[in-house]
Amino acid sequence: xxxxxxxxxxxxxxxxxxxxxxxxxxxxxxxxxxxxxxxxxxxxxxxxxxxxxxxxxxxxxxxxxxxxxxxxxxxxxxxxxxxxxxxxxxxxxxxxxxxxxxxxxxxxxxxxxxxxxxxxxxxxxxxxxxxxxxxxxxxxxxxxxxxxxxxxxxxxxxxxxxxxxxxxxxxxxxxxxxxxxxxxxxxxxxxxxxxxxxxxxxxxxxxxxxxxxxxxxxxxxxxxxxxxxxxxxxxxxxxxxxxxxxxxxxxxxxxxxxxxxxxxxxxxxxxxxxxxxxxxxxxxxxxxx
Ligand SMILES: [Zn+2]
Numbered sequence: 003x004x005x006x007x008x009x010x011x012x013x014x015x016x017x018x019x020x021x022x023x024x025x026x027x028x029x030x031x032x033x034x035x036x037x038x039x040x041x042x043x044x045x046x047x048x049x050x051x052x053x054x055x056x057x058x059x060x061x062x063x064x065x066x067x068x069x070x071x072x073x074x075x076x077x078x079x080x081x082x083x084x085x086x087x088x089x090x091x092x093x094x095x096x097x098x099x100x101x102x103x104x105x106x107x108x109x110x111x112x113x114x115x116x117x118x119x120x121x122x123x124x125x126x127x128x129x130x131x132x133x134x135x136x137x138x139x140x141x142x143x144x145x146x147x148x149x150x151x152x153x154x155x156x157x158x159x160x161x162x163x164x165x166x167x168x169x170x171x172x173x174x175x176x177x178x179x180x181x182x183x184x185x186x187x188x189x190x191x192x193x194x195x196x197x198x199x200x201x202x203x204x205x206x207x208x209x210x211x212x213x214x215x216x217x218x219x220x221x222x223x224x225x226x227x228x229x230x231x232x233x234x235x236x237x238x239x240x241x242x243x244x245x246x247x248x249x250x251x252x253x254x255x256x257x258x259x260x261x262x263x264x265x266x267x268x269x270x271x272x273x274x275x276x277x278x279x280x281x282x283x284x285x286x287x288x289x290x291x
Contacts, residue, residue, distance in 0.1 A: 036053070036054040036076075036077075037053045037054060038053055039051055039052070039053035039054070039077065039080045039081070039084055040052050040053055040225075041060075041084055041087065041088065042225055042226065042227060044177065044179060044218060044220075044227060045177050047061060047062045047063070047154070048060070048061055048062075048174060048177050048179065049062075049088050050220050050225070050227060051073075051081060051084050051085075052224065052225045053073075053077070053080075054073055054074060054076075054077055054104075055071075055073030055074045055077055055104040055105065055107065055223075056071045056073060056099070056102070056104050056105040056183065056184070056222050056223055057071070057181070057220055057221065057222060057223060057224070057225070058070060058071050058072060058073060058081065059071070059172065059174075059181045059220050060084075060085060060088055060089075061151075061154060061156060061174065062088060062089040062091065063091070063151050063152025063153065063154045064091070064152045064153070065091065065094070065151050065152035066091045066092050066093065066094035066095075066151055066152065067085055067088075067089050067091050067092065067093045067094060068093075068094060068095045068096075068097065068149065068151060068156060069081075069085070069093055069095070069096045069097070069112075069118075070096075070097050070098075070099065070156075070172050070181045070220075071096070071097075071098055071099055071105040071106070071181075071183065072096050072098075072105070072106065072107065072108030072109060072112050073104060073105070073107055073108055074103065074104055074107035074108065075107045075108060075110070075111060075136075076107075077107070077108060078108045078111045078112060078115075081108055081112070082112075082115070092116055092117075092118075093112060093116045093118045094116075094118055094119065094151055095118055095119050095120075095121060095149060095151065096108075096109060096112055096113070096118050096119070096120050096121065097121045097122070097149065097156065097158065097170070097172055098120070098121065098122040098126060098139065098170070099169060099170050099172070099181065099182070099183025099184065099185075099222065100122075100123070100126050100165060100166050100168050100169045100170070100183050100184060100197075101122070101126040101127075101129045101130045101133070101135065101166060101168060101197060102166075102184065102194075102197075103135065105183060105184075105222075106122075106130070106135065106137050107137070108137070109136070109137025109138075109139075110136040110137035113137065119140050119141060120137065120138070120139040120140050120141070121139055121140070121141045121142070121143075121147075121149065121158075122139040122142055122168065122170065123142060123143065123144070123158075123160050123168040123169070123170050124142040124143065124144055124168070125166070125167045125168030125198065126139075126142075126166070126168030126169075126170075127139045127142050127168075128168075129166065129167075129168060129197050129198070143158060143160070144160065145159075145160055146158065146159055146160070154176065155175060155176075156172055156173065156174055157172070157173040157175060158170050158171075158172055158173075159171045159172075159173060159210075159211070159214070161206075161207045161210035161211055162203050162206060162207040162210065163198060163199060163200035163203040163204070163207060164185045164191070164193075164199065164200065164203065164204040164207040164208065165183070165184040165185050165190075165191055165192060165193065165194060165199055165204075165222075166184075166194050166197035166198055166199050167197065167198025167199065167200070168197075168198070169182075169183050169184065169185045169207075170183065171183075171185065171211045171214070173214055173216065175215075177218070178215060178216045178217045178218065179216055179217070179218040179219070179220065180211065180214060180216045180218075180219055180220070181219075181220040182211065182219060182220070182221060182222060182233070183222045184222035184223070185204075185207065185208065185211070185222065186208075186219060186221045186222060186228075186233055186236055187221050187222040187223045187224070188221060188223075188224060188228075188232075188236075188271055189271075189272075189273075189274045189275035189278065190222075190272070190273075190275055190277060190278055191204065191240065191272070191278065191281070192275075192277035192278060192280065192281050193281040193284060193285060195281075195284040195288075200288065201240075201244060201281070201284070201285040201288050201289065202244075202288055202289065204240060205237060205240055205241045205244065208233070208236070208237040208240070209237060211233070212230070212233060212234055212237065216230055217229065217230055218230070219232065219233050232270075232271055233271075235270050235271045235272075236271035236272045239266070239269040239270070239271055239272035239273060240272045240273065242269075243264060243266060243269075243272065243273045244285070244289060246263075246264055246265065247260060247264070247282075247285060247286055247289050248289050250263055250264075251286065251289060251290050257283060257286045257287075260282050260283070260286055261279055261282060264282070
């Protein structure tokens with residue numbers, strides 16, 4: 003996976019933020035630059051659809067299919083085709099990791115085509131209502147929920163604010179896998195302060211996610227599927243970057259020099275993307291309070 007493709011997600015997320023601002027045409031029109039959708043297999047009954055937009059987790063059961071996220075509206079045909087190549091059963095649930103349009107864009111059409119139940123954290127749905135986004139969820143939760151289908155279970159956890167104020171970690175206990183949404187995206191994170199994100203809480207939220215008993219991580223964007231040690235590195239590096247910013251603030255350094263003063267060259271997972279750089283001023287303000 004090249005540097006370029008690993009860092010392809012910020013442009014997508016930027017599109018999602020534009021979408022959240024109401025510019026829906028930006029993601030209903032075909033973008034020629036869209037990478038093709040590909041399927042990565044984790045287990046016989048657990049796959050990831052990678053490509054444009056957020057990564058889709060696909061759990062198949064004898065009674066139907068559960069999707070974690072559903073990219074952009076323009077990807078719906080491609081998603082349905084990929085799901086059909088994995089299972090002949092109908093999609094029964096779409097579980098969203100958070101509100102952004104590159105993770106919820108397929109909600110409205112997939113629900114109307116398949117009758118699937120849409121599910122998310124209560125804060126994510128509230129933000130979608132506020133931002134007048136389509137594809138509102140039917141079911142929400144606050145702290146912890148379990149989704150059962152065909153003898154299989156996915157656990158939904160809310161550990162606190164991070165990328166937004168409504169990011170869910172979905173845990174597949176039989177596979178020891180989690181799907182983090184944009185709480186973990188290589189080169190990030192982006193902290194969406196307009197959607198209740200918090201850099202200060204981010205590190206604590208990641209620490210709680212790391213307490214789950216898992217080995218494999220499906221990140222919010224891009225491939226390949228990563229390991230628990232990668233998420234631990236991401237958390238450690240974000241904590242390091244925040245400690246550096248805190249020190250610069252205490253030394254009275256000016257905010258506009260934060261980007262050049264931060265030392266992240268030896269970081270492996272975190273803090274190397276345009277959207278991360280866009281998050282720095284907000285993070286500086288948050289850490290100054
Ligand atoms: Zn996002």
